Amino acid sequence: MPELPEVEIVKQSLQNKVLHRKINKIKIANKNLRFKVKKNIENILKKRITKILRISKYLIIEFKNLEYLIFHFGMSGTLHFIKNKNLKDTNLSFYHSKSLPKKHNHIEFMFDNFKLVYNDPRRFGFIEYISSKNDLKNYFFKIGPEPLNKKFNFLYLKNILKNKNRNIKNFLLDQKYVSGLGNIYVNEILFLARISPNKLCKKIDNTEITKIIKFSKIVLGKAIKKGGSSIRDFKNSEGIKGSFQAEFSVYNRKNKKCLRKGCNGVIHRILISNRSTFVCQNCQIIKKNY
DNA sequence: CCGTTAACCTGAGAGC
DNA sequence: TGCTCTCAGGTTAACG
Numbered sequence: 487m488p489e490l491p492e493v494e495i496v497k498q499s500l501q502n503k504v505l506h507r508k509i510n511k512i513k514i515a516n517k518n519l520r521f522k523v524k525k526n527i528e529n530i531l532k533k534r535i536t537k538i539l540r541i542s543k544y545l546i547i548e549f550k551n552l553e554y555l556i557f558h559f560g561m562s563g564t565l566h567f568i569k570n571k572n573l574k575d576t577n578l579s580f581y582h583s584k585s586l587p588k589k590h591n592h593i594e595f596m597f598d599n600f601k602l603v604y605n606d607p608r609r610f611g612f613i614e615y616i617s618s619k620n621d622l623k624n625y626f627f628k629i630g631p632e633p634l635n636k637k638f639n640f641l642y643l644k645n646i647l648k649n650k651n652r653n654i655k656n657f658l659l660d661q662k663y664v665s666g667l668g669n670i671y672v673n674e675i676l677f678l679a680r681i682s683p684n685k686l687c688k689k690i691d692n693t694e695i696t697k698i699i700k701f702s703k704i705v706l707g708k709a710i711k712k713g714g715s716s717i718r719d720f721k722n723s724e725g726i727k728g729s730f731q732a733e734f735s736v737y738n739r740k741n742k743k744c745l746r747k748g749c750n751g752v753i754h755r756i757l758i759s760n761r762s763t764f765v766c767q768n769c770q771i772i773k774k775n776y
Numbered sequence: 777c778c779g780t781t782a783a784c785c786t787g788a789g790a791g792c
Numbered sequence: 793t794g795c796t797c798t799c800a801g802g803t804t805a806a807c808g
Binding site: 520561610651652656759760 | 779786788
């Protein structure tokens with residue numbers, strides 16, 4: 487589910503609610519997420535929340551004395567803010583759980599007047615405790631810059647692309663070079679930049695590098711403004727859906743008309759590394775010898 | 777080094 | 793109704 491914009495939306499929708507609050511109790515209904523949830527997450531109990539951060543697709547809660555909980559939402563993880571009055575959660579339907587909305591509520595963080603519930607049907611997400619600022623730094627040492635960061639600039643991309651014999655789509659999805667992009671936004675960026683997802687990195691020219699940078703920032707910025715993309719059921723912590731899916735240029739638009747003015751092309755769905763890839767073969771010329 | 781495949785999971789939606 | 797099949801906002805190990 488969540489790429490950078492969706493995690494940013496969760497962060498924003500959570501910030502005012504949990505800042506300066508304390509968690510009194512953690513209920514673990516199912517610790518079998520992607521990694522087993524360890525008991526040490528309880529180290530943050532009764533410690534004041536000092537910050538909510540986001541690094542690429544990770545949500546990070548900072549506690550007093552610089553201890554942290556980090557969340558990764560995998561494909562289907564969501565974090566819900568629920569007031570005590572609504573503890574029955576009758577009005578909330580979670581991702582992929584219309585009939586049994588509470589079935590996949592795995593972890594509950596109990597505050598004084600509310601709780602945060604981590605729901606994740608597929609359990610690809612995870613939660614970890616980090617004990618110091620230095621450990622946090624080390625944890626993210628290996629991931630690349632976000633497209634919104636100034637480190638993601640022409641020289642950085644130019645240098646890193648020039649010798650790479652792999653296609654640009656897989657490169658942009660590789661979190662160690664660029665972090666925060668997922669399948670939706672990479673499809674959108676390459677369409678707007680009019681670059682074939684199959685094109686080899688080393689053949690990406692200067693103009694195209696500039697376009698990738700430009701459209702990465704534009705697409706992510708717009709998606710955040712629109713509350714993220716809810717192609718199934720992504721919701722922020724208040725249960726509100728995003729609306730950027732209404733503005734997709736290519737993603738999920740198989741067999742539909744290309745939206746670029748003057749183009750009569752049709753959007754095709756192809757597979758790259760077994761993941762859905764949407765292209766207009768007019769706008770994004772695909773050559774076999776790329 | 778590179779792409780693909782499978783694996784980790786559950787559920788929605790399509791087609792029969 | 794129900795069965796089977798495909799697909800899904802992610803990541804990563806193993807293989808060729």
